[in-house]
Amino acid sequence: MAANTTNCLKAFLVFLIVHLPFLVLSRCLEHKNPQSFNTLLSLEGLSKGQTDKNLPYLRQYLKRFGYLNYKETTLNGNYFDEVLESAVKLYQRNYHLKVTGKLDFDTVKKAANPRCGFPDIGLRFKSINNGDHTNNGDDDPDFLFIKNSSLYKFFDGNPKWPAEKTHLTYTFISAVHPIPQEDLSSASSQAFAEWTRNSKFTFAEVREGAVSDLRLGFFVGDHGDGHPFDGPLNVLAHAFAPTYGRLHLDGAEAWSLSPPPPGQIDIVWVTMHEIGHLLGLAHSSDPNAVMFAQVTPGVARRALTPDDIAGIQALYATP
Ligand SMILES: [Zn+2]
Ligand SMILES: [Zn+2]
Structure with a gap:
């Protein structure tokens, strides 16, 4: 009996030693996991003058993608005020939705879609490790593009590669490997080829660890550039404006190299976008x-559109 109790105790201790780190880790991950874009669906029907516990999440979302300025409003308010209404209208205008300022079905449905992590407006997206590659002013977001008839856009200040730099090298550095390296390499070469066909640029892969102009890879969660990934869907990837050359894909996504089955993400499409x-x-x-x-x-x-091609041609039309 005593021996049985001792054995049970031993078995329990072994269980704890083996499983505790995973239990603690999974609790931490669970705790750190941010709200999903689907939270926005719960806000359908809301308009100015109403309150809701999830409005702070909408404010964070609109701020993150350039539609709200910290200085203009408190991000924690549960109250749907005028400033939030203006931000919703701006979002609706940018996505060619009916501009009502109300959180109608089309608006919350659109906002819940998976997307790139780069803001739509304001375009302030800088690495905490390197501040020299994008505009980093902290003026009000630039809303002027709304008046512009072209649909493509450049970053504030039009950062681009120097005129003589038309051949760019790239390499892979990943923290995780959700798909085989050959698949990432194949997807990237298809994506780069499409930009080569439609711009003055050529690209060549160099061995891992070699000096290169561009670095591509999979990362998860907080990966040191101030823009943590957020698990499946929501934000899928991000990249930086010239000439920083970093392209990060969220390693938590269900990536697909072949045309994706329902629910999976086309890695060639996303890589083409981020190369842009x-x-x-x-x-x-x-x-x-x-x-x-x-x-x-x-x-x-899998192909650039006339708008993408007009954009890249216009950006590099002048030195
Ligand atoms: Zn993007
Ligand atoms: Zn990143």
Whole structure:
């Protein structure tokens, strides 16, 4: 009996030693996991003058993607005020929705779609490790593009690669490997080829660890550049404006190299989009453009559109 009790105790201790780190880790991950974009669906029907416990999440979302300025409002308020209404209208205008300022079905549905992590407006996206690669002013967001008839956009200040730099090298550095390295390499070479066909740029892969202009890879959660990834869907990837050359894919996504089955994400589409940022294109308002911020799971997009091509040609038309 005593021996049995001792054995049970031993078994329990072994269980704890083996499982405790995982239990603690999973609790931490659970705790750190941010709200999903689907939270926005619960806000359908709300308009100015109403309150809701999830309005702070909408404020954070609109701030993150450039529609709200910290200085203008408190991010923690549960009250739907005028400033929030203006931000919703701006979002609706940018996505060609009916501009009502109300959280109608089309608006919350659109906002809940998976997307690129780069803001649509304001375009302040800098690495905490390197401040020299993008505009980093902290003025009010630039809303002027709304008046512009073209749908493609550049970053504030039009950062781009120097005129003589038309051949860019790239390498892979990943923290995780959700798909085989050969698949990432194949997806990237398809994506780069599409930009080569439609711009003055050529690209070549160099061995891992070699000096290169561009670095691509999979990361999860907080990966040191101040823009943590957020698990499946929501934000899928991000990249930096010229000439920083970093392209990060969220390793938590269900990536697909072949045309994706329902729920999976086309890695060629997303990589093509992020390369557009590396070259100096911001988000287009054209829903068919590769440079449109949102990506539809289960759908492949493998070619640049006239809007993307007009954008890259215009950016590099002058030295
Ligand atoms: Zn983007
Ligand atoms: Zn990153």
